[in-house]
Amino acid sequence: MNTASPPTEFQPRTVRLSASAWVVGAGLWAIASAQAQGIYVCTDSKGRRITSDRPIVECLDREQRQLGKTGTVRQVVPPSYTADERARLEEKQKAENDIKARATEEKRRERALLIRYPNQAVHDKERAEALAQIDEVIAAVNKREVALKQQRKEVDVEMEFYQADPSKAPFWLRRKLEDSEKQTVVQKRFLEEQAQEKQRINQRFDEELVKLRALWPPSSAAGSAGTVKR
Structure with a gap:
């Protein structure tokens, strides 16, 4: 009567195969993740065109484009500003908003004036x-x-x-x-x-x-x- 071989003889090979499969799977996941995130593209202060699979440090002071796998622009990442730069930008934005608000109010008054006269x-x-x-x-x-x-x-x-x-x-x-x-x-x-x-x-x-x-x-x-x- 034939008896089955002890399972312990094949255990190391099974473990090696499982580990290899895990490594391959992790690599495929990383590639898929990078493809899902897209490619970051920018031109730095020296005029160099840089691409990366993550936000580019050399271009933190300027816009970066994130491209999809087909090459289309998925989003534009704004610059990362210092506190002083943000304060200046906010002040500039506020001034622009005030100008727009005054223009809107002036248009409203003009319409009211035309209705009255x-x-x-x-x-x-x-x-x-x-x-x-x-x-x-x-x-x-x-x-x-x-x-x-x-x-x-x-x-x-x-x-x-x-x-x-x-x-x-x-x-x-x-x-x-x-x-x-x-x-x-x-x-x-x-x-x-x-x-x-x-x-x-x-x-x-x-x-x-x-x-x-x-x-x-x-x-x-x-x-x-x-x-x-x-």
Whole structure:
């Protein structure tokens, strides 16, 4: 009767085969991994073209392209910056973002301006209405000024009796004279403020008109309501 040979005689060969298979497998895995990662390509500071299966140390300060196995660019790896370089780049990026934000806001304002004033006739009409409101206030103040002048005449007539020594005038009369002078000063200041307000209104509409003429189509710009009284 045949008996099987002891398995221990073949054990070393089995171990050797297993180890060889593991080494081959590890090598194949490494190759596959490198192929999966792709090839890094860059041109260093000396103008040399360098390729590697991992990020290239000589090109950490510049972009590196990662190529796939077909040679197409899979991604662009940005430079690795120092803290100071990153801070400068962030500051530059912030400035660029601010410029873009201001440009976007300016576009929004231009659209709003066009919606509010589709042509010059509408713009001129609103200017005239704004100025008319100020003129109404000024007219009311001027009427008040006439009344104040009349009151001042009455006070002056009564103060004629005390020309030699105004301090001897009754308290109520001196108080009335003081109030009249204060109201005259307030009146004058208010009229000056209204005149300045008219200037501000005209300046605002003038600035808007410059922008709008650049935004309006020729037909809209031509639709003027005429010269606005300032």
